[in-house]
Amino acid sequence: MRTSRSPSRLRRLVLPLAVAVLLAALGAPPARAAICATDAVPGATLLLPYFEVDLDHPNGLTTLFSIDNASATAVLAHVVVWSDLAVPVVNFNLYLTGYDVQSLNLRDLLVGGGLPQTASWGQDPGDAISPKGQYSQDINFATCTGKLPPPPMTADQLAHLQSALTGRPSPLAGGMCLGRNLGDRIARGYVTVDTVNNCTLRIPGDPGYIGDGPPFSGDLTGQNVLWGTWYIVNSAHDFAQGSNLVAIEASAGYPAAATAGRYTFYGRYDGWNGADHREPLATNFALQYAVGSTFHGAADVIVWRDPKVAQEPFACPAASGGPAWYPLGQQGIALYDEEEHVELGSPNFDPPPPPPVPFAAAAQRVRLGDGELPLSFAFGWIELDLNRPASGPNPASDPTASQAWVMSVQSSDGRFATAVDAFRLDSACAVHHPIF
Secondary structure, three states: OOOOOOOOHHHHHOOOHHHHHHHHHOOOOOOOOOOOOOOOOOEOEEEEEEEEEEOOOOOOEEEEEEEEEOOOOOEEEEEEEEEOOOOEEEEEEEEEOOOOEEEEEHHHHHOOOOOOOOOOOOOOOOOOOOOOOOOOOOOOOHHHOOOOOOOOOOHHHHHHHHHHHOOOOEHHHOOEEOOOOOOOOEEEEEEEEEEEOOOOOOOOOOEOOEOOOOOOOOOEOOOOOEEOEEEEEEHHHOEEEEEEOEEEOEOOOOHHHHOOOOOOOOHHHOOOOOOOOEOOOEOEEEEEEEOOOOOOOOEEEEEEEOOOOOOOOEOOOHHHHOOOOOOOOOOEEEEEEOOOOEEEEOOOOOOOOOOOOOOOOOEEEEEOOOOOOOOOOOEEEEEEEOOOOOOOOOOOOOOOOOOEEEEEEEEEOOOEEEEEEOEEOOEOOEOOOOOO
């Protein structure tokens, strides 16, 4: 797996290290924004809302992303790869010296079985694995001894990873499934990255990962220092799309992120008691699209959604034996052209249209104009209200609230492509329930 120590295509695309060094020299601290704003500032958790990796074609789809440390302080990050139905598949730890950057190609992990090679000072006294820079801290995390740097995955572990992310039964999961089988060999899912205080083998939902005592008494910390970028690349078709990772801030003192019954990012794993202290994302979105003129190719929507339960492996296939919450619906969808004509809609329409379910999974890319998201207009915008009740407990502050992240993706005949975050019309801290 590529790291910041090896040149890669991603390395040439991310912010040059020299800029980070200059900021350090000027004494510039990481930026901060208001909790519940989900601005592009460093956070304690990063979300890669969707990835794709073609397991069979070296020049096919792959996803690259970087994890960056915005502070001089060395930190540990815990990475979890989830299926598109929100089942954890694999997790590992990363050590970041001050101002460090780790660049990862998910093909290296999902096809080659290689985990990123990092180590704190205690496992790397010669500074050969994770060398520090002039302005960077390099310290020892004793809990990482024997865990960093990690060994390659075994053949059984790699087979489990590939089966899980393509919706096929996995022997390591007792013949159960972890994701959707869409009839191809494209691995799909999403990734979370958390700041932690030790090289943990736990994941969100495991006892001890989110502390049940004073703030940040578990593995999870509140260090708002992580930022990064991602790119989905298809060399065979000459296009790449990318954006910032979603940075989620932590605060133990802001009521919306620290009060029992409120919606927090990891609330589904701590019983909505606020112990994760992480701001939630938005629930309502607006995005533009174009499927004509300059954009001759495709218009897609990338959507990450919160199923609001801690999902375990399930009986195959997902369509019949899958999670109780699948497929996910929504409160409303409206597609407008540039003269405000509308199609689809919500149950508030009279008579109500059949309920579309285009964003049924926890992570997906949906083609505009296909299947569950028909489209008559070549140019226009979409309003999405992705709130909906869910199985199991819900946040007392608003049981129908459901956080999400939405992106508009455009491509044109292998010549260029864009990926743009949708406008957030609210926050799950204070949900807006529109009537279309």
